[in-house]
Amino acid sequence: MIRWQAEAVWETVAPVLPGFTVEVLPEVDSTNTELMRRARVGLIDPVLLVAERQTAGRGRLGRPWAGEAGASLTFSLGLPLAPADWSGLSLAVGVALAESLHPDVRIKWPNDLWLHDRKLAGILIETAGTGAAAAPRCVVVGVGINITERPAQGLSTPPAWLRELWPDADAPQALARIALPLVQALQGFEAQGFGAFRGRFHARDALAGRTVVLSDGLQGEARGVGADGALLVHTASGMKQVTSSEVSVRPLGAGG
Ligand code: BTN
Numbered sequence: 032m033i034r035w036q037a038e039a040v041w042e043t044v045a046p047v048l049p050g051f052t053v054e055v056l057p058e059v060d061s062t063n064t065e066l067m068r069r070a071r072v073g074l075i076d077p078v079l080l081v082a083e084r085q086t087a088g089r090g091r092l093g094r095p096w097a098g099e100a101g102a103s104l105t106f107s108l109g110l111p112l113a114p115a116d117w118s119g120l121s122l123a124v125g126v127a128l129a130e131s132l133h134p135d136v137r138i139k140w141p142n143d144l145w146l147h148d149r150k151l152a153g154i155l156i157e158t159a160g161t162g163a164a165a166a167p168r169c170v171v172v173g174v175g176i177n178i179t180e181r182p183a184q185g186l187s188t189p190p191a192w193l194r195e196l197w198p199d200a201d202a203p204q205a206l207a208r209i210a211l212p213l214v215q216a217l218q219g220f221e222a223q224g225f226g227a228f229r230g231r232f233h234a235r236d237a238l239a240g241r242t243v244v245l246s247d248g249l250q251g252e253a254r255g256v257g258a259d260g261a262l263l264v265h266t267a268s269g270m271k272q273v274t275s276s277e278v279s280v281r282p283l284g285a286g287g
Pocket of ligand 1 (some may be wrong): 060062064085087088089090091092093096104105106107143153154155173174175
């Protein structure tokens with residue numbers, strides 16, 4: 032049985048987020064899917080939903096996200112949010128998670144956390160309208176963090192796990208560490224946009240100065256991100272601003 036310090040998490044977050052609740056489920060299809068279902072029927076009070084096991088965990092681009100109970104931390108945070116501009120939100124979330132986990136954790140634009148060039152965690156952000164015209168959208172921030180050693184099968188880069196950094200790490204401890212910084216980052220993003228996070232992103236940018244290959248085959252050197260969070264890539268034909276393309280880093284020894 033996993034001992035989630037749910038009350039302690041609630042006590043740290045509730046003072047800054049009225050109406051906040053923490054829920055832990057032994058099993059759900061996907062914490063993101065569940066909170067999106069709730070948002071669509073108007074249930075938009077702030078909630079942190081943790082699942083010990085997901086039967087249909089989802090990653091970006093329709094990929095599955097697998098994880099065994101205790102081997103990873105899987106949760107979603109849902110709350111109403113009304114930023115003036117949504118661009119750069121995943122990077123702001125990445126900044127909050129990386130800073131609260133460990134100085135060695137880097138952000139791989141646009142949605143991953145890397146440890147020593149291997150994927151430690153993934154972020155899946157979705158939004159849902161509540162139906163009411165003037166009501167804010169509800170954002171669902173899903174986070175999956177590998178806690179214990181994870182097999183590499185089917186992954187494009189071999190994974191990393193949190194116990195490489197803290198040998199006694201477990202999912203409840205990791206959650207207790209990141210919950211408040213994550214909420215504060217969303218609130219900071221809503222008030223100030225990505226500008227408040229750009230410098231902090233650059234301090235953790237896993238791609239900076241590296242040769243990257245875009246999914247359309249274009250190559251160039253990653254040069255940080257613009258004010259809107261777009262990846263800046265210096266290519267033979269000039270500086271490109273990448274907003275949605277998947278980016279892969281060229282392997283070392285092949286020009287990267
Ligand atoms: C990715 O790397 O593509 C994003 C992975 C996001 C996984 C988390 S686990 C908790 C939440 N529920 C999901 O179904 N997905 C996210």
